[in-house]
Amino acid sequence: MTPSPHSLRFGPHFDVAVRTAAGAKAASQTENQDNYLLIDTSGMACFLADQVERRQQVQGWPPGHIRLAVLDGMGGHRRGREAAEAVVAGLLALPACDTLGELCSRLDSLHASLQQHFGADVQPGKRPGTTLTMLELRPGQAALLYHVGDSRLYQIAGGKAAPLTVDHVPATAFAMDGLLDEAAWWEQVHGEYRSQISQAFILGNAFANPAELRDPLYALSPLNLPFFLAHMADRRALELDPKALYVLATDGFWACPSPQHWVARWPALFEGAASAAALNARLFDEIGANPPPALHPDNMTAIVLRSLGNMHETALPRAVPMH
Template identity: 30%
Template sequence: MLTVRSAAATDIGRVRKHNEDNAFVGTKVFVVADGMGGHAAGDLASALAVARLRRLDEVNCLDAETLRAHLALANADILDTAEADPQREGMGTTVAGLGLTSIAGTYHWLVFNVGDCRVYRYGGGELAQLTIDHTEVAELVAAGKLTAEQAWAHPRRNVVTRALGADPAPPADVWIVPAGRGERFVVCSDGLPLEVADAQLAQTLDALPEAAAAAAALVRQAVAAGGRDNVTVIVVDTAQQEGGGAGLAAEDAGGAHDASDDTVPRENLGSGSGSGSGSGTVAL
């Protein structure tokens, strides 16, 4: 029986006037979206993406095709909304996330991104970035024109080459990763890697075994290091437990809830200027 525990935290940072990040923490789907286009536009674009992708949490047999279809629909939602209001022209959002699925009776993660929101995996003392940034700088690194160290400090490191809200719809990267025991994943907006290097990220994940503590600490570190952008972090932990049988259980900071309790999923953690968090446990 695979158990998944998750938590999320967000902060406006020290420079921005509004938090344009949005996030969804479900039972098997976890999404972070980082809006672009200014307050009321970027915030709305990321919220539209989250609203569309949260529906994947209700899909019985999630697969890559269904995921890509929902990303395309999110892109259309943003374009339609922008077309209806000229002041929102050009709004968009980057997005990344995880979706748990079963393939031939074995659990796997669908890892996806459009833009420079990221998904990391930490296990066995090693940190790996599972997504590839869709940015000008990432392309220069891939071409051998910049080192990873140079890219981290490059002034154009956050110029994205793909985002939802484009016409035609941008292609999404989707990977299928086996779900192992004792692993943790981080889904984050670019405000985290902008301030926190991989070594510090790995050290924090190693030092703090509770998902809620790790998510909150990473957000605090990003803000303390400069907080030049909004920062949102979801930490997802997996564990293999004895026992079996069908069923779904979930809990959050408020106590235990039945699987049908719609207060378990947390969304729009990034709305407003403060910070927020949520957590849950599912047994699949």
């Protein structure tokens, strides 16, 4: 569980830190199929390639723009790590996006092109896949969220950890069809853990027709989500609360029978930490030392984001260390 040693530039408005591990108490030879991408305000990128952290300068990156993403290559599937790496490579080549429409269009095109790359003739259920939960932070504007799969974005504020994304799992499909009410959905998705997924980047979706995995991605929105989930559309502008913390994480953090009790510990765990790096260290240290009962040793990746001031001011970026 070695944190990133690199200094990236996220100030003056944000403090960001990333950390990844093959899994809590996992064997040393376990493959880490997770990945992440951080592109800072100067265009310096940080990500994994062959499970080793790399840095790369993105040419033409607009000053002050930030991109953050976590990815979870589908565990147990052939080429899960390679799928996550391929999406990261695509994100590195993706220009900074100024509008939600542009971001969605470019990512949907990347999804389609990677399906071709991994074999148009491959049966959909045999294709690799990866989750993608991503924030595009534009200077002086609301963040842009793009979400596919069952990784999550959490907001930590007011003593509570609240998910801001909807898991793409069978329970969500049942809720969309009116077969689960609000209480049942929350219990099945946040009160239990099931290693099933209904949609992934590259893989395709089983939302349009549960009996068939289809090629395109299926965006969950107020048009198809039940009323109690309609505020958590997959693709939306998101006003970040300057008093809140945000965590983008893969599902290794809640791969246990009663995840809601563990996640409910996060606000107290984060209390008083002086930096995003310290926040992330606490998260990994706690799950290593005092894991929730019956935690499955899955890959774990987390990006912690905290505000350093007024996010709607325009100012020149300064260097912030990411330990």
